[in-house]
Amino acid sequence: MTAASRFTEVLARLVGEPDRDDLLPDQVAAACVAALPVDGASLSYTLLPDRRLPLGASDLQAAAAERLQYATGEGPCLTAQQIRGVVVAPLEELKGGWPLFAVQLVAHTPYRCVVALPVGGALAGVAALDLYLRDPGTPTAGTLADVAAVAELVGEVLADDLAGEEDIVLGLPRSFRALPIVERHRVWLAVGHISGQRALTTSDALSLLRGAAFTLGLDLETTANRVLSGELVIPDLGGPPSS
Template sequence: MTGVPMGAELNPGPSEFAELTTAFGELAGLIVPPGGTLTPSRLVNAAQRAAPNVEGAALTVLPPRSRPRSIAATGALPRRADELQYSIGEGPCLDAAEGDDLVRVDDLAADPRWPAFATAVVAELGVRSIISVRLRLESDLRAALNLYATVPGALTDVDRVNAAIFGSFVALALDAERAREEASNLQLALQTNRQIGIAIGILMGRDLITAEHAFRELREVSQATNRKLRDVAREVIETGELPHAPDQRPG
């Protein structure tokens, strides 16, 4: 079997869809408590609670030029199952994150796609059924939501629908976190530039030097003391004096 496009061959019956709808209705108030924030971790936990056959859920992320890692997991089983895939270099969560929309495993012991991973995870954890769904993100980060069970054939078409729906929400939460992080970094950069500008002004006025000369002094002290430039600038603002390295003395 290969990766299955999301939405293909989904045939849950009306009663199963009704149960799924009820589950999502009950979970709506649990995922985000009053005043809370929709986070990937809460959604991963909710994805497991929404499907009684799922014994563990985890979230794989593949940063550019970096090793894959799990940023959320509902317990030791899904976290270890993820880690085995990372260390061995194969598995459904990696296939899903790297391109397949949805990867479903009905019995890992009889599936030939990942022989090394299958042998290891069945022997160590008893995992037999897996669903991994790719998250569609705005950033260059790649990710997959992974559902695990120890019973062969335990994860049904309803679980596939559940994984696809929760995967969409997890993707939104990851994009939101990235946007908040970028906004925070921008605010920090603006604050740092403002502090450096004030410190340069203080040194210019005190020593009657140019802005270029003042900035060079700040940078030299930063390098000599192994401190961040913004920290040196903050000390200049607070004391009116340029810090000196331990082996330096004021002229």
């Protein structure tokens, strides 16, 4: 059985299980892990350069890996979306190409290699698939061929779900609106708050928020919530955050 066939079979089983309460993107990510020799998978959707949504993940560790890319502002997935192509990043390339992300990934997850690429079809410009491996080496050519085939199917599944949903918010159907997306939206609200207070571009405001999170040793979502509650005040560039 090919990897594409395994993906289709596993996804059909997951979608058909009546007692499952996870959303379609999580099921798609889980099916990727079942079909491919990888240890985790996540899906993301980029509305604008600084507006990236976490669509789904195979498990909590994969979800954490996606958040780290957004929190650090760098990573293979961001590069894959920029170049509209496949990025293969074993550990040594992670350290050289995305050093901040690499340090955080090693510290907070078991993953040591990332393969990132756009999904296939109409969503190739906005949706991407990240695959995470514990092995720090480069995947084989056969594995990468299977990854490309599965990514094509992932794009078809996501596009079909988008096309069949009338209740669209933030460009996403109801089945895509999970808690991680709500939390990422809170980050955007905090960015807008900082931007308005400091008369900054959203990119500069996001940089300030990221810097505060790094300084305080917090994740980006927690930092954003503290900003919105008034518990944390983000200073101008160069000063430490105060609470």
